[in-house]
Amino acid sequence: MKINARSVALDTLLKIFKQKSYSNIALNNALEKSQLSPIDKALTTQIVYGTVQYKLYLEYQLKSLVQTKLKEDYLWPLLLMSAYQYFFLDKIPTASIVDEANKLAKSYSPKGSQSYRLVNGILRSLVRRGEILPEEKDAVKYMSIKYSYPQWLVKYCLDHFGKTKTISILQAGNMPSVNSIRIADMSKKDEILHKLATEYKISISNLTNHNVNLDHGSITNSQLFKDGLITIQDSAASLVVDAFNFKGDEKVLDACSAPGGKTAQIAEYLTTGKVFALDIHQKKLNLVKQTLTRLHQDQKLIMKALDARKVNEYFFGQQFDKILVDAPCSGLGLIRRKPEVRYEKQMEDLKHLSEIQYNILDHVAGLLAENGELVYSTCTISIEENEDVVKRFLTNHPDFSLAPFEVGNLSKCKMIKIFPDDYNSDGFFIAKFVKRG
Numbered sequence: 001m002k003i004n005a006r007s008v009a010l011d012t013l014l015k016i017f018k019q020k021s022y023s024n025i026a027l028n029n030a031l032e033k034s035q036l037s038p039i040d041k042a043l044t045t046q047i048v049y050g051t052v053q054y055k056l057y058l059e060y061q062l063k064s065l066v067q068t069k070l071k072e073d074y075l076w077p078l079l080l081m082s083a084y085q086y087f088f089l090d091k092i093p094t095a096s097i098v099d100e101a102n103k104l105a106k107s108y109s110p111k112g113s114q115s116y117r118l119v120n121g122i123l124r125s126l127v128r129r130g131e132i133l134p135e136e137k138d139a140v141k142y143m144s145i146k147y148s149y150p151q152w153l154v155k156y157c158l159d160h161f162g163k164t165k166t167i168s169i170l171q172a173g174n175m176p177s178v179n180s181i182r183i184a185d186m187s188k189k190d191e192i193l194h195k196l197a198t199e200y201k202i203s204i205s206n207l208t209n210h211n212v213n214l215d216h217g218s219i220t221n222s223q224l225f226k227d228g229l230i231t232i233q234d235s236a237a238s239l240v241v242d243a244f245n246f247k248g249d250e251k252v253l254d255a256c257s258a259p260g261g262k263t264a265q266i267a268e269y270l271t272t273g274k275v276f277a278l279d280i281h282q283k284k285l286n287l288v289k290q291t292l293t294r295l296h297q298d299q300k301l302i303m304k305a306l307d308a309r310k311v312n313e314y315f316f317g318q319q320f321d322k323i324l325v326d327a328p329c330s331g332l333g334l335i336r337r338k339p340e341v342r343y344e345k346q347m348e349d350l351k352h353l354s355e356i357q358y359n360i361l362d363h364v365a366g367l368l369a370e371n372g373e374l375v376y377s378t379c380t381i382s383i384e385e386n387e388d389v390v391k392r393f394l395t396n397h398p399d400f401s402l403a404p405f406e407v408g409n410l411s412k413c414k415m416i417k418i419f420p421d422d423y424n425s426d427g428f429f430i431a432k433f434v435k436r437g
């Protein structure tokens with residue numbers, strides 16, 4: 001069979017569902033290898049992301065129609081992606097969705113298999129019956145299916161953020177993610193914007209003036225990217241480093257640095273200063289080195305593979321002027337970029353991660369110089385990993401206090417929580433502490 005948008009989508013979904021590959025990585029690899037036109041690439045992307053985003057909804061639609069065990073691995077992803085097209089892609093005629101599914105079934109099945117008949121029958125029944133949803137009076141179950149999030153997460157949001165905000169957060173997680181870049185060399189902003197506008201529809205982020213949203217991806221092939229004038233970074237993520245007050249000569253510790261987006265941004269603020277980048281995974285430090293080299297900041301970089309909970313042994317007797325803890329977290333603020341995150345995380349993960357986050361903060365705290373600044377950030381929206389960690393840290397470290405800070409277009413405050421529905425960005429949390437002299 002000829003390779004087309006749907007066959008690339010099906011191969012990618014098989015990798016995501018069967019081999020547990022990350023959707024963004026599996027999709028980028030598949031698109032890079034394929035010879036698809038830009039329009040077909042866009043369709044593949046929409047089908048893959050949409051099918052993963054709406055997996056629970058689509059399973060609910062299909063389950064009662066599948067009355068036999070599906071023998072071949074590709075059948076369930078094929079049914080899911082066909083149902084996705086039927087319910088969400090208005091411009092594709094139903095007949096062509098069913099027809100394309102039949103063709104894929106014929107080409108993916110072993111010779112002589114009748115599976116295409118099964119696919120045909122299930123899809124025709126789905127079209128005849130239409131959408132079904134649980135009763136609205138069970139709000140958690142209803143919203144779990146309608147927006148395709150696990151019940152624990154819907155309940156968590158309802159309990160903590162209320163119904164209106166919950167719906168808005170859940171909907172935001174099902175939107176296409178924004179292609180956001182940060183201008184690394186702001187002295188060339190006008191020239192960079194001009195060049196970007198020749199290839200992209202651009203809009204300045206409503207969070208910060210150093211980020212620009214592009215209407216499509218593949219920016220890594222551009223000369224601006226290769227020359228290190230821009231970098232890929234979400235606008236909420238790019239606020240974290242702005243929370244520090246840099247002079248330029250500081251010794252900075254970036255305790256959880258890979259892949260290095262924020263390390264590079266720290267280095268851009270430094271003149272004679274140095275940034276020490278740690279990560280628990282040696283391999284990931286290669287990415288940090290690559291990022292800083294591309295952005296011409298590698299001379300200010302010192303790297304070490306280290307568990308940030310062991311910094312006191314390694315840096316015994318040393319002090320840092322500034323410390324960033326951009327902690328490992330549940331990633332609930334990144335759901336639109338990594339839609340499968342919602343199915344992988346459990347309530348227990350929030351507690352477990354908050355222990356790690358607190359321990360990292362607790363250990364690096366001893367290395368901060370008097371009057372030094374410590375910034376804590378996560379790309380998640382849970383209370384356990386954010387406000388609770390801050391509270392616990394303050395209780396156990398009376399020499400630290402929260403320091404008000406002002407970043408981007410936001411007003412001054414002591415902690416910032418950006419929900420994914422607030423500014424069309426990733427969800428992020430930022431808190432800044434100072435150590436009293």
Ligand SMILES: C[S@@+](CC[C@H](N)C(=O)[O-])C[C@H]1O[C@@H](n2cnc3c(N)ncnc32)[C@H](O)[C@@H]1O
Nearest residue numbers: 256257258259260261262279280307308326328
């Ligand atoms: C949220 S990411 C950091 C992103 C990075 N700051 C950036 O802007 O590109 C968290 C990183 O912490 C690392 N990590 C996890 N546990 C760690 C630990 N105990 N000590 C140091 N690094 C850790 C992970 O490998 C991951 O690369």
